[in-house]
Amino acid sequence: xxxxxxxxxxxxxxxxxxxxxxxxxxxxxxxxxxxxxxxxxxxxxxxxxxxxxxxxxxxxxxxxxxxxxxxxxxxxxxxxxxxxxxxxxxxxxxxxxxxxxxxxxxxxxxxxxxxxxxxxxxxxxxxxxxxxxxxxxxxxxxxxxxxxxxxxxxxxxxxxxxxxxxxxxxxxxxxxxxxxxxxxxxxxxxxxxxxxxxxxxxxxxxxxxxxxxxxxxxxxxxxxxxxxxxxxxxxxxxxxxxxxxxxxxxxxxxxxxxxxxxxxxxxxxxxxxxxxxxxxxxxxxxxxxxxxxxxxxxxx
Amino acid sequence: xxxxxxxxxxxxxxxxxxxxxxxxxxxxxxxxxxxxxxxxxxxxxxxxxxxxxxxxxxxxxxxxxxxxxxxxxxxxxxxxxxxxxxxxxxxxxxxxxxxxxxxxxxxxxxxxxxxxxxxxxxxxxxxxxxxxxxxxxxxxxxxxxxxxxxxx
Ligand SMILES: [Zn+2]
Numbered sequence: 001x002x003x004x005x006x007x008x009x010x011x012x013x014x015x016x017x018x019x020x021x022x023x024x025x026x027x028x029x030x031x032x033x034x035x036x037x038x039x040x041x042x043x044x045x046x047x048x049x050x051x052x053x054x055x056x057x058x059x060x061x062x063x064x065x066x067x068x069x070x071x072x073x074x075x076x077x078x079x080x081x082x083x084x085x086x087x088x089x090x091x092x093x094x095x096x097x098x099x100x101x102x103x104x105x106x107x108x109x110x111x112x113x114x115x116x117x118x119x120x121x122x123x124x125x126x127x128x129x130x131x132x133x134x135x136x137x138x139x140x141x142x143x144x145x146x147x148x149x150x151x152x153x154x155x156x157x158x159x160x161x162x163x164x165x166x167x168x169x170x171x172x173x174x175x176x177x178x179x180x181x182x183x184x185x186x187x188x189x190x191x192x193x194x195x196x197x198x199x200x201x202x203x204x205x206x207x208x209x210x211x212x213x214x215x216x217x218x219x220x221x222x223x224x225x226x227x228x229x230x231x232x233x234x235x236x237x238x239x240x241x242x243x244x245x246x247x248x249x250x251x252x253x254x255x256x257x258x259x260x261x262x263x264x265x266x267x268x269x270x271x272x273x274x275x276x277x278x279x280x281x282x283x284x285x286x287x288x289x290x291x292x293x294x295x296x297x298x299x300x
Numbered sequence: 301x302x303x304x305x306x307x308x309x310x311x312x313x314x315x316x317x318x319x320x321x322x323x324x325x326x327x328x329x330x331x332x333x334x335x336x337x338x339x340x341x342x343x344x345x346x347x348x349x350x351x352x353x354x355x356x357x358x359x360x361x362x363x364x365x366x367x368x369x370x371x372x373x374x375x376x377x378x379x380x381x382x383x384x385x386x387x388x389x390x391x392x393x394x395x396x397x398x399x400x401x402x403x404x405x406x407x408x409x410x411x412x413x414x415x416x417x418x419x420x421x422x423x424x425x426x427x428x429x430x431x432x433x434x435x436x437x438x439x440x441x442x443x444x445x446x447x448x449x450x451x452x
Binding site for chain 1: 410412413414415417418419420436437438439440441442
């Protein structure tokens, strides 16, 4: 592995190696040393959480970071090309971690520079480190990735996270329940991909009554702005809020995941149950990113 | 008959003939070819063809096609025939095979794709299924080959 750009590039073996390395980093079996290593965090679109997670991952390994954040395209104003910006940053650092609203930006960066590039999100396209930390959270709580029953709830149309997760879990023979308002359903091209792989999925409009047979429920936020009429939002909102009263008959191994930040789609009364896993999930993100950086820099 | 053949194929001494282009697609083929002012180019449109009904034809003097040009033409005119002429003789005649990969000539329809904001060549992987599709290497979106447009 030279770069991490897209889940499409990863074989099952690559994924399992990453999972294994993250686990060994978490339990202290491997202690990667990034002293004197510098990661350039280029965030051409703000994402405080993802940036903090990478920053933490690097610093937990005694590495350091330089951060460029907020601007759309750093030196565009001065007329410098994107390629030149990347080339320059590559002279200072050992690895580039990049977030951009432009789709394919990380793939292009990896073509331009000689050092490893990690895609920390490129528009609506890919966010592979999120997908991998989700997989790590699933394997940690379920002991396996194969043949699980997974519910994806909320905004399934625009949610890049749920797209990557569905594609990644399909490789492991998952079965899906898609729970969303009709106009925020899983896009056809994802469903086509799943059908091609003989993956079973069903679609529902309510969370209630559809979670008792799940191993994982992955909840995402439905943005009010997606609705043309605020009344429509008010009408459906309740169908996608998970609360404690819905949990008495769920499976023993059932876990609730959420990419965070949460608004009100998971009631806080779920937080104290043994089914809540969204905060440990965020912590898993650090181990997963430590594993990715260590593998790409050849430290493990 | 002989005369027609003369006009359509033998009119150039050396160069390339792209025959049996689906009617109406000749100008797209021209868009793919970077033609300098030096080459004589002949375009025939809506000619009668026994094989495909109506066809277009493009002839370019003293010019061979690059691999990338051949691949891109195969995408937009898969029925065409590529003919190499030397000294008024047909020295080679091949069909355009659907490529697995094309670079440069195709526009990615996704406005958020980096190939539309930076000055870099587009790249597509082609899936030559019953309905051929192309996936952009950069933004990873998948399109029907017949919907793709040529960069001018
Ligand atoms: Zn594209």
